[in-house]
Amino acid sequence: MFQDFKLFGDRPVAVQVKEYVQRLILKGGLQAGQKLPSTREMSSLLKVSRNTVIAAYESLEDDGFAYAIPGKGSYVAAMAGSSVADDGGADGSEVWQIDWRARMNEYAVSAVELDRMKKGIRSEKGIISFTSIAPDEQLFDLGDVKRAFLDRMAIEGQVLLNYGYAKGYKPLIDYLMLHMENKGVDISGKDMLITSGFTEGFDIVLSALRPSARRGGALCENPTHHTAIKNLRLHGFEVTGIPMERDGIDVGQLEAQLQTNRFDLAYLTPSYHNPTGIVMSPAKRSAVAQLMKHYQVPVIEDGFNEELRYSGAHIAPLIATAGKGNGVIYIGSFSKVLFPGLRVGWVLGDRALIDTLESMKRARTIHTSTIDQSILYQYLLNGNFDSYLKKARAEYKRKYELTKALCEVHLPEAQLSGDGGLHLFLTFPSGLNTHELLDACKEQGVIFTPGDKFFLQEGEGTNTLRLGFSRVTDEDIERGIQMIGKQARRFRK
Secondary structure, eight states: OOSSSOOOOOOOOHHHHHHHHHHHTTTSOOOOBBBBOOOOHHHHTTTTTTHHHHHHHHHHHHSEEEEEETTTEEEOOOOSSSSOOSSSSSTSSOOOOOOOOHOOOHHHHHHTTTOTTTTTTTOOOOOTOOOHHHHHHGOOOOOHHHHHHHHHHHHHHHHHHHHOOOSSOOOHHHHHHHHHHTTTOOTTEEEEEEEEEEHHHHHHHHHHHHHSSOOOOEEEESOHHHHHHHHHHTTTEEEEEEEEEEEEEOHHHHHHHHHOOOSSEEEEEEEEEETTTTOOOOOHHHHHHHHHHHHHEEEEEOOOTTTTTSSSSSOOOOHHHHHTTTOOOEESTTTTTTOSSSEEEEEEEEEEHHHHHHHHHHHHSOOOOOHHHHHHHHHHHHHHHHHHHHHHHHHHHHHHHHHHHHHHHOOSSSEEOOOSEEEEEEEETTOHHHHHHHHHHTTTTTEOOEEGGSSSSTTTTTTEEEEEEETOOOHHHHHHHHHHHHHHHHHOO
16 A cells, blocks of 8 residues: 555645545545554655645545544544445445436437537647647737736735626626727617627527527528537527628528528628638628518627738628617627637627526526636736737738648649638539548648538538648648648649
8 A cells, every 4th residue: 555656747745645545545445443654654655755744634634534643643534425445336236337328318419429529630749730720829928918817816806706797797898898889889779798708608699599399490601610500400400501602691592591481590700701711791791681680580690700800991790780770699709819718708789688698697607707707808908909919910911821822832723712810711623522632631741621511511512621820830831731732633633
C-alpha cells in the first residue's frame, strides 16, 4: 500500500496527499478505525514533507474522513455509507449495471447520430489543418482582457461571484442594445436575452417556436451551418433548403416555396454566410423581408461573424430592414471575432418573446456566467473592441487575400465564394469527390472540411469544401493549398 502515489501538475501537494488517502478510504483500502501511518512515516512512504502530511491529515479530519486521538495518532473515521468494492456492489452482490443506450430517447439518439464534431477529422500534430474557423488566439490582447477582469472585480467582485439574472447582466444588455441600434436596428418594442453563446440562444428560440401538435416546417439557405441543421432536426422541424446565388439566397425559389408550403420559421445568415461566405445584397435583404412579412414567417437571423467586414459599405442586418416590425429574431455573439472562451451571446427580439425566453432560460440554466458577461462588458466599455477589431480585420483580410490568390493559382478549376470572414468555400466540377480528395490530402499532411456536411440532402455538395484559414500560418496556407491542388490535378487525370 501507498506505493502507487504520484504527483500530478502544479496542484498543492497537501491536497493531492489528502485526496489520495481519501480515495483509499472510499475504496475500502483503509477500514474504519484503522490507524493511519504517523505523519513522519507517511512522509517517508509518499516522499513528501512531514508538514505536507500534517496539512493533509488535518483536511481529512475537517471533511470527516479521519479523527485524531491525542498522543496516539490519526484514525480512519466510520463512513455514513458503505464503500463499494471494485468487483461488486456495496454489499458484495453483483454490480448494479444499466444499459444506458437502451434507455436513451429519440432526441438523445438523434443527437449522437447528428453529432458531426464527434465523428470529425482529428487534427494531429504536424498536420496543416484548414478545418477551423475559430479566431486566431495569437491576436488576443491578453493585457486588455486581464485589465477588464481586474477593473470589474474591483468595482463589484462580490456581486459577480453570486447568482446573476436569467435575462442577463444589465450593463451588458444596455451596451449591446446600443450596439445593435448603431447597426441601424430600431430597438423600440424589442428586448434582449443574454445566452451562453449562439447555440444556446438558437436552441431556446427553437424550443419556444416548435409546434407541439405536429412537425414544424423550417426554411434555410442550402448549404447552411451544420449545427443549425442538427438543432432544427433535433427539434422536429422538416427543413427545406433554398439554393444560394452569388449575392445570397435565391429569392425566386424562396417565393415559390412560400407560395406552396407552410413554414413556422426561417433560419438565415445574411452576412458572411457559413459555409459560403456570401454577403446577401441590400436588394435581396429587402425582398426577403417583404416576402416573410407577406407570408407571416418569422426569421431567425444568425449574426455569425458580421463584424469581419473587410471592405465596402456597411450593410445593415436583416432585423434593421424590418424597421419597427417584430418578425426578425437576431442571435449574435462575438465568438468568431473576439473570444469563444467567453460563452456570451444574445437574442434580440420582440419584448413579449424575450419575456418568455427569459423564463425558459431560468428553468434551464438559471443564468449565463455573470463573470463572463462582466468581463466582456468591461472590455467593450474600456474601448478595446474597436482597436482589436481593426487589428483583426487587417490580419484576416491579409490571410483572406493570400488564400484566395493561392486558390486561384493552384485550384483554377474551383469556383470560389467568400466576401470576408474566416474561410473560403470551393466548388469543384461535379466529377470530383472532396471526401476522396481529403483522404489523399490527409496522407500528405493536409486536412479541410468537405462541404457536403453543410447541405440538407445526402449526396449534395460532394464536390465542395470549406477552407478555414484563420489559424493557419502563411507558410502552411501556401504549402497546404499547393498540396490540395496537386491532389486535385491527380484526380482530374
